[in-house]
Amino acid sequence: MDSKQFREAAKQLVDYVCDYLDNIRDRPVLPSVEPFYLEKQLPDSAPEDGEPWESVFNDIEKLIMPGMTHWHSPRFHAYFPTANSYPSILADILTGALGCIGFTWIASPACTELEMSMMDWLGKMLNLPEEFLFSSRGNGGGVIQGTASEATLVTMLGARSQALAKLASSCSSNQSIPLDKLVAYCSTQSHSSVERAGLLAAITIRALETDENLSLRGETLEKAIKEDKAKGLIPFLAVATLGTTNSCAFDNIVEIGEICQKEDIWLHIDAAYAGSAFICPEYRHYLNGVEKADSFNMNPHKWMLINFDCSALWLKNRHLVANAFNVDPVYLKHDKQGQIPDYRHLQIPLGRRFRSLKMWFVLRLYGVKGLQEYIRKHVRLAHEFEAMLKTDSRFEIEQPVVLGLVTFRLKGSDELNEKYSKAINDRKQIHITPSRINGRYTLRFAVCARTTEQDDIKFAWNEFQTVASQILKENEQ
Numbered sequence: 001m002d003s004k005q006f007r008e009a010a011k012q013l014v015d016y017v018c019d020y021l022d023n024i025r026d027r028p029v030l031p032s033v034e035p036f037y038l039e040k041q042l043p044d045s046a047p048e049d050g051e052p053w054e055s056v057f058n059d060i061e062k063l064i065m066p067g068m069t070h071w072h073s074p075r076f077h078a079y080f081p082t083a084n085s086y087p088s089i090l091a092d093i094l095t096g097a098l099g100c101i102g103f104t105w106i107a108s109p110a111c112t113e114l115e116m117s118m119m120d121w122l123g124k125m126l127n128l129p130e131e132f133l134f135s136s137r138g139n140g141g142g143v144i145q146g147t148a149s150e151a152t153l154v155t156m157l158g159a160r161s162q163a164l165a166k167l168a169s170s171c172s173s174n175q176s177i178p179l180d181k182l183v184a185y186c187s188t189q190s191h192s193s194v195e196r197a198g199l200l201a202a203i204t205i206r207a208l209e210t211d212e213n214l215s216l217r218g219e220t221l222e223k224a225i226k227e228d229k230a231k232g233l234i235p236f237l238a239v240a241t242l243g244t245t246n247s248c249a250f251d252n253i254v255e256i257g258e259i260c261q262k263e264d265i266w267l268h269i270d271a272a273y274a275g276s277a278f279i280c281p282e283y284r285h286y287l288n289g290v291e292k293a294d295s296f297n298m299n300p301h302k303w304m305l306i307n308f309d310c311s312a313l314w315l316k317n318r319h320l321v322a323n324a325f326n327v328d329p330v331y332l333k334h335d336k337q338g339q340i341p342d343y344r345h346l347q348i349p350l351g352r353r354f355r356s357l358k359m360w361f362v363l364r365l366y367g368v369k370g371l372q373e374y375i376r377k378h379v380r381l382a383h384e385f386e387a388m389l390k391t392d393s394r395f396e397i398e399q400p401v402v403l404g405l406v407t408f409r410l411k412g413s414d415e416l417n418e419k420y421s422k423a424i425n426d427r428k429q430i431h432i433t434p435s436r437i438n439g440r441y442t443l444r445f446a447v448c449a450r451t452t453e454q455d456d457i458k459f460a461w462n463e464f465q466t467v468a469s470q471i472l473k474e475n476e477q
């Protein structure tokens with residue numbers, strides 16, 4: 001493909017993308033295919049001779065679209081939102097064209113420097129303490145990770161390395177470092193990625209009970225630390241969540257932060273979903289206590305219109321992570337080393353894409369006000385759905401609605417609700433995913449797509465009511 005052919009193909013694809021997104025409501029949100037549907041339709045191996053673009057283009061609708069779950073359908077209400085916006089797609093085109101691998105400053109100075117500035121811009125939008133920002137010219141700064149899971153793992157490894165260094169300095173040199181004695185804390189409501197990071201880092205994770213609001217409290221953490229120390233264990237990290245996946249609950253980071261500071265434990269905050277809301281002054285209070293944290297993470301690729309992948313991690317002392325991963329082969333060295341961060345030290349892979357371009361495009365084209373309006377609209381729509389639920393006595397709301405997530409159930413057994421949830425998804429008109437809250441099977445309704453409007457909420461509510469009537473009738477028989 002030469003540039004002339006690319007120009008034409010790209011125009012055709014841009015038209016296709018616009019039509020797809022403009023008309024996405026017309027497609028069932030869930031596909032109707034069975035496993036291996038695609039294998040049956042694809043040739044066994046790659047073509048010997050290159051094919052014309054037209055034949056690839058035609059296969060998008062024929063082969064790919066039937067197997068798509070449409071995450072950007074305004075009727076997608078599962079999981080949490082994943083971002084999608086035209087400015088971000090534009091940036092992805094440019095990123096693909098530049099195709100740089102910005103592991104060091106010299107590998108593309110713009111790639112490193114735009115990321116530093118964007119992480120500072122976003123940090124200021126969130127009103128993060130100065131210490132987390134590069135502009136403070138201290139040890140802090142932000143880095144874009146692929147996912148919140150990676151951010152948790154990276155910080156866990158940094159905290160582990162710091163803990164082991166402290167232990168080594170207090171042990172005689174012939175004592176072995178007791179990795180199996182290290183213990184990290186999260187809550188029973190933390191995302192599974194925390195447990196997974198523990199498995200990957202070979203660290204014991206203790207999931208602590210929450211209070212009646214599903215919030216981890218300082219005294220629970222303090223008690224666990226005391227118990228573990230008495231057993232000879234070494235507490236070194238606590239992971240708190242702001243906006244849990246199950247129910248959008250908030251751990252009490254003011255209390256937890258105090259304990260972590262007193263016990264000299266690393267505090268990492270996972271605000272993968274809810275973090276975007278903190279750019280609105282009315283939600284920023286949920287972040288009070290962040291000044292006591294060592295690291296803070298949120299996913300602009302969830303709720304800030306920056307397409308996957310873009311997970312923002314700020315560190316108060318980035319050198320603790322950089323030193324934990326530092327290997328320095330001669331082929332990666334450069335003359336300016338040490339004058340400006342080399343991002344390869346703050347992540348697991350070596351290679352990295354120019355992801356800050358999409359942040360730059362989105363922040364400039366929407367502006368802070370545009371993004372705040374977007375968050376507020378989703379929260380408003382979630383409250384509208386909550387109000388609809390309250391009009392129908394067959395339903396009960398499980399947890400208070402704070403942001404864009406509503407948790408609820410049909411009054412009745414878990415079996416009834418499981419059947420209900422399945423029946424909703426089987427119709428493929430809307431898509432939801434469940435959770436278990438306080439031991440009960442619960443439905444989650446998240447406002448996800450950029451284009452979700454009041455009519456889509458009414459549409460979803462109509463689905464919920466229709467299917468509830470069917471299921472309850474079947475149950476009576």
Ligand code: PLP
Pocket residue numbers: 079080146147148149150191193241243244245270271272273299311
């Ligand atoms: N943490 C929380 C609170 C989440 O809700 C999620 C995903 O929904 C994650 C972490 C994992 O995010 P990622 O897919 O970016 O690893």
